[in-house]
Amino acid sequence: MLTVQQKNIAEKIENNANRRLWRDWKWQLKHSIQDIQTFERLTGIQFTEMERLEIQETLARFPLSITPYYLSLIETGDYKNDPIFKQSFPSVNELSIQKCETADPLHEDHDSPAPGITHRYPDRVLFHISNVCSMYCRHCTRKRKVGDKDFIPDRETLMQGVEYIRNTPQIRDVLLSGGDPLMLSDDYLEWILKEISSIAHVEVIRIGSRMPVVLPYRITDKLVEMLKKYHPVWLNTHFNHPRELTDSSREALKKLADAGIPLGNQSVLLRDVNDCPRIMRSLVHKLVANRVRPYYLYQCDLSEGLSHFRTPVGKGVEILESLIGHTSGFSVPTYVIDAPGGGGKIPIMPNYLISWSANKVVLRNYEGVISVYHEPEAYPATYCDRQCDDCHLQLKLDDAIETQAIGIEQLLADWDEVSSLIPADNARLERREEEE
Numbered sequence: 001m002l003t004v005q006q007k008n009i010a011e012k013i014e015n016n017a018n019r020r021l022w023r024d025w026k027w028q029l030k031h032s033i034q035d036i037q038t039f040e041r042l043t044g045i046q047f048t049e050m051e052r053l054e055i056q057e058t059l060a061r062f063p064l065s066i067t068p069y070y071l072s073l074i075e076t077g078d079y080k081n082d083p084i085f086k087q088s089f090p091s092v093n094e095l096s097i098q099k100c101e102t103a104d105p106l107h108e109d110h111d112s113p114a115p116g117i118t119h120r121y122p123d124r125v126l127f128h129i130s131n132v133c134s135m136y137c138r139h140c141t142r143k144r145k146v147g148d149k150d151f152i153p154d155r156e157t158l159m160q161g162v163e164y165i166r167n168t169p170q171i172r173d174v175l176l177s178g179g180d181p182l183m184l185s186d187d188y189l190e191w192i193l194k195e196i197s198s199i200a201h202v203e204v205i206r207i208g209s210r211m212p213v214v215l216p217y218r219i220t221d222k223l224v225e226m227l228k229k230y231h232p233v234w235l236n237t238h239f240n241h242p243r244e245l246t247d248s249s250r251e252a253l254k255k256l257a258d259a260g261i262p263l264g265n266q267s268v269l270l271r272d273v274n275d276c277p278r279i280m281r282s283l284v285h286k287l288v289a290n291r292v293r294p295y296y297l298y299q300c301d302l303s304e305g306l307s308h309f310r311t312p313v314g315k316g317v318e319i320l321e322s323l324i325g326h327t328s329g330f331s332v333p334t335y336v337i338d339a340p341g342g343g344g345k346i347p348i349m350p351n352y353l354i355s356w357s358a359n360k361v362v363l364r365n366y367e368g369v370i371s372v373y374h375e376p377e378a379y380p381a382t383y384c385d386r387q388c389d390d391c392h393l394q395l396k397l398d399d400a401i402e403t404q405a406i407g408i409e410q411l412l413a414d415w416d417e418v419s420s421l422i423p424a425d426n427a428r429l430e431r432r433e434e435e436e
Contacts, residue, residue: 010022022068028067088214101306123173129178133180211252213237231261237264239287269319293330295334
């Protein structure tokens with residue numbers, strides 16, 4: 001069922017537009033909102049003449065593109081405070097460029113040894129396979145590429161990236177990014193997946209896509225069936241606010257998870273959008289309820305025109321303090337700053353290690369409880385010269401042979417009479433003995 005707002009928007013876009021058309025991702029792309037007048041007509045929002053001039057000035061540098069689906073999520077009665085509006089509609093603040101902001105703050109282009117490839121970490125690469133997105137997020141770190149909005153590399157160009165991966169055996173993990181890789185046709189995307197998966201040393205392929213958020217109808221049964229053929233395929237998406245988790249986005253996530261595709265989420269900390277412990281806790285809870293692991297919480301990058309979105313780093317630490325210990329560990333994302341100049345992701349955590357000496361460390365927990373952990377009394381210093389043949393450690397790194405029954409397996413084994421496994425100094429049993 002479509003919401004009343006979705007029906008109204010669909011009818012204004014195309015007479016007699018029905019549910020089938022609305023849920024057609026190609027129809028959504030065809031009718032993306034790319035100008036002020038269409039936005040006003042579909043939402044009923046009316047800007048002042050001064051606001052239109054400021055918006056038009058912004059559009060001359062950073063284009064506008066919003067899917068009808070994502071547009072329908074805007075609460076038009078309070079649009080100036082609406083998180084959907086702020087992420088999708090241009091602001092004159094984007095033209096305010098600070099001295100610390102650059103077009104390529106992460107030096108992705110500097111670390112590019114082949115077309116489309118950013119090779120920053122030893123064992124993995126980012127493969128930039130498209131500049132095209134279904135929606136242009138106002139906080140995008142790759143705003144420098146948004147102007148080239150129709151560029152999709154041809155096969156000859158992409159093969160140069162594939163050959164770099166093929167000729168660099170330390171690469172075991174390839175992240176397909178963009179733009180949005182899911183803007184490609186199923187056939188073209190499958191060609192890329194097939195080429196990369198044929199490389200023996202590539203163990204994992206990841207896809208970074210915001211489609212489950214801004215155009216969930218792109219997650220079709222046909223797409224999912226194709227992705228299943230190239231496991232292990234992982235997918236990271238980009239929910240920033242709990243309101244983005246609609247019935248349609250949940251349906252898309254369910255299709256992917258049911259297909260055995262592990263899902264992660266990378267949020268960006270955005271001023272006046274999600275810089276609130278209550279909002280972020282709701283978001284991570286909704287994500288894990290839909291089988292999506294909160295992966296990263298990014299500090300907003302130093303890209304041009306993003307200063308109005310940035311928060312102090314202390315706000316991110318405050319949000320982590322509200323999550324760690326207060327919710328499940330797997331619900332807590334890693335808060336990171338993607339270091340300017342290509343330094344990579346640097347985790348920022350609250351300080352739980354208060355102090356330490358030669359034989360003790362002093363720790364605190366989320367409640368403020370302070371505890372002491374005793375170091376081992378004897379731990380001989382070891383020196384690793386990488387002469388592995390002389391090492392006393394067992395360095396057989398192939399999968400272990402599962403023959404010995406221990407732990408829970410031992411309890412389930414028919415040939416073993418052990419009926420329980422009890423840790424030493426169990427407080428409950430000690431208390432029982434005292435009562436007896």
